[in-house]
Amino acid sequence: MQTLTPHVYWAQRHGEIYLRVELSDAQNLDISIQKNVLYFRAQGHGAKGDNEYEFSLEFLEPVKTEVTQKSTQRQVNITVQKQECSWWDRLTMQERKPLFLAPDFDRWLDESDAEMELRAKEEKINKVTIESRIPKDPFLNLKKGYLFMYNLVQFLGFSWIFVNMTVRLFILREDSFYDTFHTIADMMYFCQMLAVAEVINPALGLVKTGVIPALIQVVGRNVILFVIFGSLEDMQNKAVVFFVFYLWSIIEIFRYPYYMLACIDTQWKMLTWLRYTIWMPLYPLGVLAEAVAVIQSLAIFDETRLYSIPLPKALGQSLSFSYVLQIYLVLMFLGLFINFRHLYKQRRRRFRSKKRKAN
Numbered sequence: 001m002q003t004l005t006p007h008v009y010w011a012q013r014h015g016e017i018y019l020r021v022e023l024s025d026a027q028n029l030d031i032s033i034q035k036n037v038l039y040f041r042a043q044g045h046g047a048k049g050d051n052e053y054e055f056s057l058e059f060l061e062p063v064k065t066e067v068t069q070k071s072t073q074r075q076v077n078i079t080v081q082k083q084e085c086s087w088w089d090r091l092t093m094q095e096r097k098p099l100f101l102a103p104d105f106d107r108w109l110d111e112s113d114a115e116m117e118l119r120a121k122e123e124k125i126n127k128v129t130i131e132s133r134i135p136k137d138p139f140l141n142l143k144k145g146y147l148f149m150y151n152l153v154q155f156l157g158f159s160w161i162f163v164n165m166t167v168r169l170f171i172l173r174e175d176s177f178y179d180t181f182h183t184i185a186d187m188m189y190f191c192q193m194l195a196v197a198e199v200i201n202p203a204l205g206l207v208k209t210g211v212i213p214a215l216i217q218v219v220g221r222n223v224i225l226f227v228i229f230g231s232l233e234d235m236q237n238k239a240v241v242f243f244v245f246y247l248w249s250i251i252e253i254f255r256y257p258y259y260m261l262a263c264i265d266t267q268w269k270m271l272t273w274l275r276y277t278i279w280m281p282l283y284p285l286g287v288l289a290e291a292v293a294v295i296q297s298l299a300i301f302d303e304t305r306l307y308s309i310p311l312p313k314a315l316g317q318s319l320s321f322s323y324v325l326q327i328y329l330v331l332m333f334l335g336l337f338i339n340f341r342h343l344y345k346q347r348r349r350r351f352r353s354k355k356r357k358a359n
């Protein structure tokens with residue numbers, strides 16, 4: 001049988017040489033590297049039909065003697081490791097390229113592209129190494145299950161409040177303002193008592209956020225609900241209750257579903273946008289409505305002397321709780337500033353990381 005030379009295509013990376021030998025149904029492959037020369041011999045169907053084909057290549061720089069080969073129906077793929085990670089000007093020691101050798105344009109990269117590919121591979125390996133070092137949290141599923149159920153219950157609670165108030169608003173119009181408290185209070189008490197968990201969750205590391213913003217949020221709401229509305233019957237039929245409860249519920253019917261999706265590593269763009277956007281008008285409006293409620297309650301605390309602070313005889317009977325509430329009014333706007341800034345940072349971080357992923 002005549003011995004012929006097959007067509008061989010080559011490409012390189014900083015660490016490897018790729019050879020593609022055009023020989024289909026290759027049999028009796030004999031491939032080896034001796035003294036930096038690759039020897040190839042096989043039978044198969046090549047450029048000159050079914051024959052025995054062979055070639056040898058003396059490499060420009062030292063290579064390792066191990067050869068990786070993979071035969072497919074149409075070709076034989078060979079990978080050779082360079083001794084040193086470097087870019088070669090050419091493949092062979094001889095300057096003139098052998099006639100049977102040509103660039104493999106399917107895998108051809110110039111030096112800079114190969115460097116980028118190498119860096120991308122190294123980064124990927126580093127990322128996997130770092131991730132493999134992070135111990136998997138054995139309680140992760142339990143935590144996510146707890147958070148999912150918490151958010152679901154809160155979503156259902158605030159959805160009931162929002163729908164109930166909306167339906168009554170359409171039916172009763174402004175008359176619905178005055179008995180909001182008696183219709184909604186029990187569900188709001190339930191949701192806001194449960195919301196204390198939102199201070200505990202970050203404190204236990206169950207969610208990645210600060211304790212202070214949650215503390216301000218939960219304390220701020222529960223002071224209004226339990227002290228201003230819950231303690232004073234005269235406050236419970238005021239229209240301000242409607243506005244406070246409505247503003248509270250509007251954000252929650254977006255915030256809690258956003259958290260539920262986060263628990264299952266999912267996000268809907270529109271929901272994320274709403275969660276991190278509608279607080280901008282709602283937060284100041286909510287604090288404003290709460291401030292109106294506090295101001296309206298001052299005279300009632302003066303009159304009823306509820307929660308008044310007993311004073312030493314010399315200083316008179318007692319200090320009206322309205323004085324405490326006047327200081328609280330200042331704290332409210334401080335709390336508004338702190339949480340407004342916090343939410344703005346959260347929004348920027350969220351949309352910045354999204355932009356980075358999209359690029």
Ligand SMILES: CCCCCCCCCCCCC[C@@H](O)CC(=O)SCCNC(=O)CCNC(=O)[C@H](O)C(C)(C)COP(=O)(O)OP(=O)(O)OC[C@H]1O[C@@H](n2cnc3c(N)ncnc32)[C@H](O)[C@@H]1OP(=O)(O)O
Nearest residue numbers: 207208209213214217220251259262279282286332335346
């Ligand atoms: C120190 C005591 C001082 C007391 C003084 C009191 C002063 C009172 C001041 C007035 C306070 C305001 C009263 C309030 O009633 C005003 C209103 O609510 S008006 C209506 C509009 N309101 C809003 O828009 C606020 C809604 N509430 C919130 O956004 C949160 O409560 C807040 C704490 C403000 C911000 O939440 P958070 O810090 O959690 O930010 P993120 O939502 O971006 O979440 C950060 C990451 O944690 C993950 N996370 C958080 N919670 C959960 C959860 N339950 N389940 C699952 N995951 C959760 C979230 O996914 C984020 O993770 P990632 O970044 O990976 O997405």
